[in-house]
Amino acid sequence: TQLLEQSPQFLSIQEGENLTVYCNSSSVFSSLQWYRQEPGEGPVLLVTVVTGGEVKKLKRLTFQFGDARKDSSLHITAAQPGDTGLYLCAGVRRGGSQGNLIFGKGTKLSVKP
Amino acid sequence: DADVTQTPRNRITKTGKRIMLECSQTKGHDRMYWYRQDPGLGLRLIYYSFDVKDINKGEISDGYSVSRQAQAKFSLSLESAIPNQTALYFCATSDRVSNQPQHFGDGTRLSIL
Numbered sequence: 001t002q003l004l005e006q007s008p009q010f011l012s013i014q015e016g017e018n019l020t021v022y023c024n025s026s027s028v029f030s031s032l033q034w035y036r037q038e039p040g041e042g043p044v045l046l047v048t049v050v051t052g053g054e055v056k057k058l059k060r061l062t063f064q065f066g067d068a069r070k071d072s073s074l075h076i077t078a079a080q081p082g083d084t085g086l087y088l089c090a091g092v093r094r095g096g097s098q099g100n101l102i103f104g105k106g107t108k109l110s111v112k113p
Numbered sequence: 114d115a116d117v118t119q120t121p122r123n124r125i126t127k128t129g130k131r132i133m134l135e136c137s138q139t140k141g142h143d144r145m146y147w148y149r150q151d152p153g154l155g156l157r158l159i160y161y162s163f164d165v166k167d168i169n170k171g172e173i174s175d176g177y178s179v180s181r182q183a184q185a186k187f188s189l190s191l192e193s194a195i196p197n198q199t200a201l202y203f204c205a206t207s208d209r210v211s212n213q214p215q216h217f218g219d220g221t222r223l224s225i226l
Contacts, residue, residue, distance in 0.1 A: 041219050044217070
């Protein structure tokens with residue numbers, strides 16, 4: 001059983017559209033991270049959320065941590081081809097070993113011009 | 114120059130061979146991590162180190178060993194490689210404030226025949 005479920009697995013949209021990707025779990029997390037990974041490169045950390053209900057914005061990207069700290073979402077407004085990549089959520093379970101980050105399988109986003 | 118450098122970037126070898134993957138960083142971070150990434154499984158933690166004298170097993174440490182030779186260097190060894198260790202391997206670092214990887218290298222693609 002995957003501890004962090006990401007949906008959708010794949011998403012293909014046109015430039016200018018909005019989208020939301022989800023990261024869900026039945027476990028409580030002390031923090032959640034979102035990364036973007038492009039082919040041939042390592043993941044790049046986008047944001048860390050630590051407080052239930054927290055919302056963080058990074059230009060056209062909005063990240064939300066659920067009130068119960070079991071889920072998170074990433075919303076992209078007016079997607080651009082440069083947003084194409086694999087989006088990974090990851091977190092440390094509450095009470096889990098420090099340093100042991102659990103990753104979801106990712107959402108592969110393709111934004112067509 | 115990259116902040117986190119992995120060598121080699123690609124390696125093809127045979128079953129039973131000893132392999133060492135190297136990671137060096139110029140971030141000045143205390144904490145370093147090794148992950149492997151497999152299609153459909155996401156990133157999984159192999160080992161992590163919070164300082165030079167600290168080594169911790171991750172989710173999938175069997176068949177691997179690590180050495181933290183200095184703050185800037187963290188190497189991963191496969192003592193006797195087997196085909197199911199074929200994967201993309203990532204090294205990552207973080208500072209003392211964060212328990213989670215902040216900067217990833219670009220990966221080593223390892224194929225074991």
